[in-house]
Amino acid sequence: MLASLLQLSAGPVAGSVGLLATVVAIAALAARRRVRASDAAGAPTQHALLQAMFEDSPDPAYAKDRDGRYLLCNAAAARAMGWPAGEIVGRTDEELLPPERAAAARARDARVLAGGGSETIEVVTGDGDARRTYLVTKSAFRDASGAVAGVFGIARDITRRKADEEALAHANHVLEEARARAESASRAKSDFLATMSHELRTPLNAILGYADLLGMGVAGPVSDDQRRYFTRIEASGRHLLALIDDVLDVSKIEAGELSVERRPAELADVVEAALALVRPQADAKGVALVAPDAEAWRALRYVGDPDRVRQILVNLLSNAVKFTPEGGTVTVACAVEDAGSAPRVAVAVRDTGIGIPASEHARIFEPFVRVDGGLNRRVGGTGLGLAISRQLVHLMGGDIAVESAPGEGSTFTLRLPASTAGWEARVRLGERLLARMADVLTAYVAALRQDASLPGAAQATRPALEGHAGALLAAMAHDFAVLDDDAADRGSLIADGGAFKALLAERHGGQRGRLGWDASLLARDFAHLGDAIEHVLVGVPPRGRDAAALGDQLDLLRTFLAEAEALAVDGLHRGVHTGTHPVPPPPSLPPRTR
Incomplete structure (x- = not known):
């Protein structure tokens, strides 16, 4: 068959x-x-x-x-x-x-x-x-x-194969359920952290606000000892707020809700702002914070989020100071690295600290990881800074690398895409002043604290040092925004803002008088303010037609500051607390520069 x-x-x-x-x-x-x-x-x-x-x-x-x-x-x-x-x-x-x-x-x-x-x-x-x-x-x-x-x-x-497939399917189902439960727990944790962080910020900001008011003498005279206590309250509160911000960033990263800007910006702005914020910490510990090639930075620009880049650099610098013993040095160096068609701006933070073993180089970028001794660690911190920094850098298209060995110090290098954009959009000084207000005030306060001729500036709270400068800058920014507009009534709009600027200026002078400053010190105050504005907003001087346009606006800015200083001196002499001051006529307007 x-x-x-x-x-x-x-x-x-x-x-x-x-x-x-x-x-x-x-x-x-x-x-x-x-x-x-x-x-x-x-x-x-x-x-x-x-x-x-x-x-x-x-x-x-x-x-x-x-x-x-x-x-x-x-x-x-x-x-x-x-x-x-x-x-x-x-x-x-x-x-x-x-x-x-x-x-x-x-x-x-x-x-x-x-x-x-x-x-x-x-x-x-x-x-x-x-x-x-x-x-x-x-x-x-x-x-x-x-x-x-x-x-x-x-x-x-295929009986055995079917049994194996069913067992595998069951195992996959169990794993999927476990993954879903883990994701749910992670979301619940992130939601809890975000909610609790917001809940903590509210009373903490109130505590800091009342401490500032007490330190300014609103509730009565304050002795030098009490003022020192208020300064410590402010420092501790700011530290807690920074920790809360870190926790909020972690929860946003885990939820995929953290976003960053990616725009051209000047490297010198963020590096020098970060140095100004960390320098008091370095001085208090006896660590030298040096930047030998600072002038070269003014030719460098990057693509990223200035606020986040400054946050990252502050973290890198603070860590370097923390782990560097007294008498050590922290050095900042910047350069452009040629990466073919995609050049990068690199900021290297080098320290002479204790160093990190090679086996820990990857782990230090994980959340809550510390390599300095667990419960017996010698410095504070949550171990979140580097993890957050690397996530932020990745969102901006860059990276952070570390080179370190025990006893040989560490070098953390921040790399970001380099920007080749020109100055065409930089002559609109009003928009830039509004966008960079926080950076201007940070540089301004740092300069006041470093000026030994200003009595009490080093110990004064930030609100006391800012005085009415923030509101005054906002009023000036409004004037420049009016100038950049094509409205026919530019002159009247600026005149309308003159009363507000006059009131702010004389109130600022009165507040400086309560700090014990005289007219000569008030002149230094306004000089620092003007320097901070030009330093943050201008950086590298532009060329050609842009330079002429920016020069006209800076001249007008200096005119506004000179008028504000005169009104502030008057307020200082009269001890102004309330009332108004005659409004000066508006300055002659320069020709259109756009």
Whole structure:
């Protein structure tokens, strides 16, 4: 019977040759065993070889004619059907299988016979422990004339594979549920941190505000000792606010809600602002904070968020000071690194501190990681600064790298995309003054505290040192915004703002008088304010037409400051607390510069 089937398959076969080849591959070892067992009378015939391969196949295999009668059935197929092998040939599925299985098998045979091709499906047999799953492939075979003569089938027991797949699917389901629970817990933690941080900021800001008011003598005279206590309250409160801001940043990063600006900006602005903020910390510890090539920075520009870049540099500088012993040095160096078509601006912060082992270089950028001794660490901090800094830098298209070894100090290098943008948008001084107000005031307060000729400036609170300068700058920025507009009533708009500037200026002078400053010290006060404005807003002087336009606006700015200083001196002499002052006429307006 096998020989006749093989003869049938020798014609234009639709698919049975591929299945027989599969049987050959599966039963190769068993066939070789039978060949080796052949007697010395001669090599086995082709019929004997194929018979051995078919019978020894571990996979069920069979053939049926067009009427569904079995022509062949190997031992594996007989076991799967639950019949002795000798009782299957010549019978149909209706005689051998339960009705439902027989009907399903006949339907599959009919599809294969009608199409003359093949079909592969999964078939489940038995129940309970006897339940088996087979992957069954049925193919039509043809006679010598090319007509479809029957169906050849081969099955692969995939019970174990299905069990493994189900176990894997279950494990994946468990892992997915665990991941969902972890994400939910992470979101809950982030929400909790964000909520608690906001809740902590509110009373802490109130404490700082009342401390400032008390320190300014609003509730009565304040002794020098009390003023020192208020200064310490302010310092501690600012430190707590910084920690809260770090926690808020972490929660925003984890929630994917943190965003940064990416715009051209001057490197000197952020580096010098960061140095000014960290210098008191370095001076108090006896660490030299040096920047040997500061003038070279004024030619460098980067693409990023100035507020976030300053935050990163303050963190790097503060860490360098923390981990550098007294008498050590922290050096800041800036340069442009050529990276082909994408040059980068690099800021390197080098210290002569304790250093970091190479094994910890990657870990220090993870949240809450400290490498200085756990509970016995020598310096404070949460271990969030570097983690936040690297995330912020990545959002701006840059990176932070570290080079360090124990006892040899550390170098942290901040790299950002370099900017090649020109000065065309920089002549609108009003917009720049409003956008950089915080930087101007920071530089201004730092300059006042470093001026030894100003009594009490080093110990005074920031609000006391700012006085009314912030509001005065906002009023000046409004005037420049009016100048940049095409409105026909520019002169009257500036005149309307004159009363407000006059009031602010004389109030500023009165407040300086309460600090014990005289007219000469007030002149130094306004000189520092003017220097801070030009330093933050101008940086590298522009060239050509832009230089002329900016020069006109700076001249007008100096005129505004001179008038404000005169009014402030008057307020200082009169001890002004309330009331108004005659409004001066507006200055002559320069020609349009846009």
